[in-house]
Amino acid sequence: MQTQMTPTIEIRNLHANVGDKPILKGVNLTVYPGEIHALMGPNGSGKSTLSHVLMGHPNYTITRGEVFFKGQNLLEMSPDERARAGMFLAFQYPMVIPGVKVFQFLRNMLKARKGGDVSVKEFRQVLQEKMKLLNMREEFVKRYLNEGFSGGEKKRHEILQMALLQPDLAILDETDSGLDIDALKTVCEGINAVAASHSAMGILIITHYQRMLNYIEPQFIHILFEGQIVKSGGKELALELEAHGYEQIENEFRAALAV
Amino acid sequence: MSESTSPKTLLAPDFRSHYRSDFLHQAAEPEWASALRSQAWEHYQNLPEPLPVQRTLRRIPLLDEARLNAAIGQPVDSAFYSNRRESWGTLAAWGELSNAQEMTVVLPAELADKGLIFCSLAEALAQHSDKILPHLDHILPAAKNREAALNLAYWQNGFFVYVPRNLQIAEPLYLLQSLNQGQQALFTRSLIVLEQGAMAAVVCDFAAESQSAASLSHDVLEIALADASELKLVHLQNWGQEVHAHSYTQTQLGRDARLTQFNLSLGGSYHYAQSQTLLQDKGSESLFLGLNIGGGQQHFRQQTLQDHRSPHTKSDLVYHSVLKDEAYAFFNGLIYVDPLAQKSESGQVSKSLLLSDKARADAIPNLEILADDVQSGHGAAIGSLDPEQRFYLMSRGFDRQTADTLLVEGFMEEVLLRFPHADLQRQVAAHLSLHLLSESDERSEA
Numbered sequence: 001m002q003t004q005m006t007p008t009i010e011i012r013n014l015h016a017n018v019g020d021k022p023i024l025k026g027v028n029l030t031v032y033p034g035e036i037h038a039l040m041g042p043n044g045s046g047k048s049t050l051s052h053v054l055m056g057h058p059n060y061t062i063t064r065g066e067v068f069f070k071g072q073n074l075l076e077m078s079p080d081e082r083a084r085a086g087m088f089l090a091f092q093y094p095m096v097i098p099g100v101k102v103f104q105f106l107r108n109m110l111k112a113r114k115g116g117d118v119s120v121k122e123f124r125q126v127l128q129e130k131m132k133l134l135n136m137r138e139e140f141v142k143r144y145l146n147e148g149f150s151g152g153e154k155k156r157h158e159i160l161q162m163a164l165l166q167p168d169l170a171i172l173d174e175t176d177s178g179l180d181i182d183a184l185k186t187v188c189e190g191i192n193a194v195a196a197s198h199s200a201m202g203i204l205i206i207t208h209y210q211r212m213l214n215y216i217e218p219q220f221i222h223i224l225f226e227g228q229i230v231k232s233g234g235k236e237l238a239l240e241l242e243a244h245g246y247e248q249i250e251n252e253f254r255a256a257l258a259v
Numbered sequence: 260m261s262e263s264t265s266p267k268t269l270l271a272p273d274f275r276s277h278y279r280s281d282f283l284h285q286a287a288e289p290e291w292a293s294a295l296r297s298q299a300w301e302h303y304q305n306l307p308e309p310l311p312v313q314r315t316l317r318r319i320p321l322l323d324e325a326r327l328n329a330a331i332g333q334p335v336d337s338a339f340y341s342n343r344r345e346s347w348g349t350l351a352a353w354g355e356l357s358n359a360q361e362m363t364v365v366l367p368a369e370l371a372d373k374g375l376i377f378c379s380l381a382e383a384l385a386q387h388s389d390k391i392l393p394h395l396d397h398i399l400p401a402a403k404n405r406e407a408a409l410n411l412a413y414w415q416n417g418f419f420v421y422v423p424r425n426l427q428i429a430e431p432l433y434l435l436q437s438l439n440q441g442q443q444a445l446f447t448r449s450l451i452v453l454e455q456g457a458m459a460a461v462v463c464d465f466a467a468e469s470q471s472a473a474s475l476s477h478d479v480l481e482i483a484l485a486d487a488s489e490l491k492l493v494h495l496q497n498w499g500q501e502v503h504a505h506s507y508t509q510t511q512l513g514r515d516a517r518l519t520q521f522n523l524s525l526g527g528s529y530h531y532a533q534s535q536t537l538l539q540d541k542g543s544e545s546l547f548l549g550l551n552i553g554g555g556q557q558h559f560r561q562q563t564l565q566d567h568r569s570p571h572t573k574s575d576l577v578y579h580s581v582l583k584d585e586a587y588a589f590f591n592g593l594i595y596v597d598p599l600a601q602k603s604e605s606g607q608v609s610k611s612l613l614l615s616d617k618a619r620a621d622a623i624p625n626l627e628i629l630a631d632d633v634q635s636g637h638g639a640a641i642g643s644l645d646p647e648q649r650f651y652l653m654s655r656g657f658d659r660q661t662a663d664t665l666l667v668e669g670f671m672e673e674v675l676l677r678f679p680h681a682d683l684q685r686q687v688a689a690h691l692s693l694h695l696l697s698e699s700d701e702r703s704e705a
Contacts, residue, residue, distance in 0.1 A: 055654050058646065083656035095651040099676070105655075108665075123454030161655065162375075232512035 553586030
């Protein structure tokens with residue numbers, strides 16, 4: 001059934017470098033509309049690189065492979081074109097941009113995505129609704145972009161942007177990092193609420209730990225190791241990881257290489 | 260404007276080496292004022308030239324000072340004045356100074372009745388000498404400051420503002436200086452006095468359309484803030500692109516007095532701006548804000564001093580420069596804390612954003628702290644737009660140009676927002692947008 005749909009994203013044998021150093025060494029991954037995938041892996045395995053490459057960060061060079069986003073060649077698009085086409089990256093470390101007010105930023109962001117005007121009244125309404133979803137106070141939008149935000153506020157702000165933009169693919173890059181358990185719960189509930197209201201949205205959760213997956217249940221789990229996906233499976237894989245750590249997978253991988 | 264020089268100009272010696280009495284058109288001024296002039300000229304001759312900065316800076320654009328004429332004194336087109344004035348919104352009162360001499364002041368009777376004095380400094384010499392004498396040449400004394408001495412020897416006109424005890428005026432007083440001739444030497448000088456508990460907002464606006472030949476604008480502003488008074492000052496240099504501007508601002512603060520001074524350099528080919536605050540008495544507080552927006556070959560130099568002389572004094576400084584093309588900015592700031600100024604707090608941050616490969620900035624932040632129980636900090640940063648910030652914005656759907664515009668506006672906004680007068684904040688923001696709009700042909704709506 002899935003195979004008749006156009007995948008939201010299809011990554012084929014993707015290789016990417018930083019300078020001369022290869023980081024991604026042949027990643028294959030396909031996400032269909034509405035699917036939730038988790039990409040796990042030890043530090044340095046290339047998880048964040050993949051997220052940045054998919055969003056079009058200028059520091060990486062693609063050396064091989066293809067990526068199709070809703071059937072379009074993603075690698076030809078600039079980051080803003082990718083965003084307007086419906087791709088969203090929740091940053092692990094959202095940038096602080098002094099002097100830019102959250103309200104104006106969010107409204108202009110939505111305008112860019114919609115390719116037309118969004119009246120202040122209309123915007124206020126949808127904003128209020130989404131902020132309620134994420135349990136955010138109204139004063140929040142009067143502040144400056146991520147300036148003086150706590151870790152939890154930054155992450156919640158990322159998810160607020162996701163809720164407003166209604167992307168076709170949301171990549172959540174270590175959204176759980178730096179969050180205490182209460183903040184993590186609120187953020188995950190927010191993500192689930194957005195997913196529920198926008199059922200065609202594909203989600204790629206990038207995380208080091210299993211704990212986020214207690215709140216958001218992925219159908220597919222992939223393990224990234226040294227720039228390649230070495231294992232894929234269902235949610236039992238996360239539990240296996242939780243029990244045995246990355247070491248076991250690393251050993252399996254090395255053993256396979258040695259054969 | 261004709262470029263041709265009259266024989267008189269050709270023969271005229273440099274006004275720095277010989278006293279050019281033809282620069283003065285003044286009708287009779289009190290004898291003491293004339294005496295001040297000649298004394299100042301003496302000081303100017305005797306004071307040593309300042310030592311050059313120990314760093315290779317970009318060369319100052321040339322101005323042939325020997326070819327400058329005396330100020331013409333003609334009134335400026337009244338439409339220019341009214342447009343400019345209206346761009347500042349509701350004003351309490353205003354004054355307009357044309358080519359350093361002709362002055363018009365509009366002061367509502369109700370403010371005059373409350374004791375507010377707003378007139379030309381030339382007029383005040385005769386009529387308000389009691390209020391002027393304690394301050395003129397005392398706040399920025401010619402005996403110690405070479406350029407202030409030159410100005411005192413040559414000044415042609417300027418403003419006098421006197422806000423009496425406890426009078427608080429929320430709407431701004433607007434002081435506009437303009438010119439409509441090239442090749443002039445304009446020496447202007449103003450004095451602002453706030454008595455105890457007085458409050459005022461003042462805009463000193465230097466604006467003109469571009470002329471074909473360069474003029475020199477040499478302006479001194481002395482400010483006396485008595486105990487518990489508060490001044491919010493906007494000092495906006497928006498001359499035509501050919502003008503060489505020198506401004507010297509010195510404020511002396513009494514006990515618990517407060518100053519916020521927002522210096523903007525947008526126009527001119529060269530602008531040297533010296534801003535000094537003397538925190539003379541306990542609890543006084545000053546905030547310097549600065550924005551330099553440069554393009555073409557504009558050259559800005561900011562020299563600042565935060566001078567702490569008493570305990571519990573507080574000062575801060577935030578200067579940002581945005582430089583395109585081959586523009587240049589040099590920031591040289593000193594925080595001085597006297598041994599007596601215990602428990603004082605001071606800060607200084609200057610940042611420059613270079614938007615092209617040929618734009619350049621230099622910064623020398625200095626601290627000289629002689630008290631041991633103080634808080635002080637300083638920092639300087641020079642760089643181009645942060646690619647990570649740009650990527651973040653682009654990942655949200657903003658095209659590259661819009662992302663960059665947002666970053667530049669945010670960078671300016673950071674300074675603007677510190678100015679504690681909501682109306683003036685808006686007006687300055689509007690002037691900045693206008694300035695940027697007129698500078699770039701295509702600028703997307705963010």
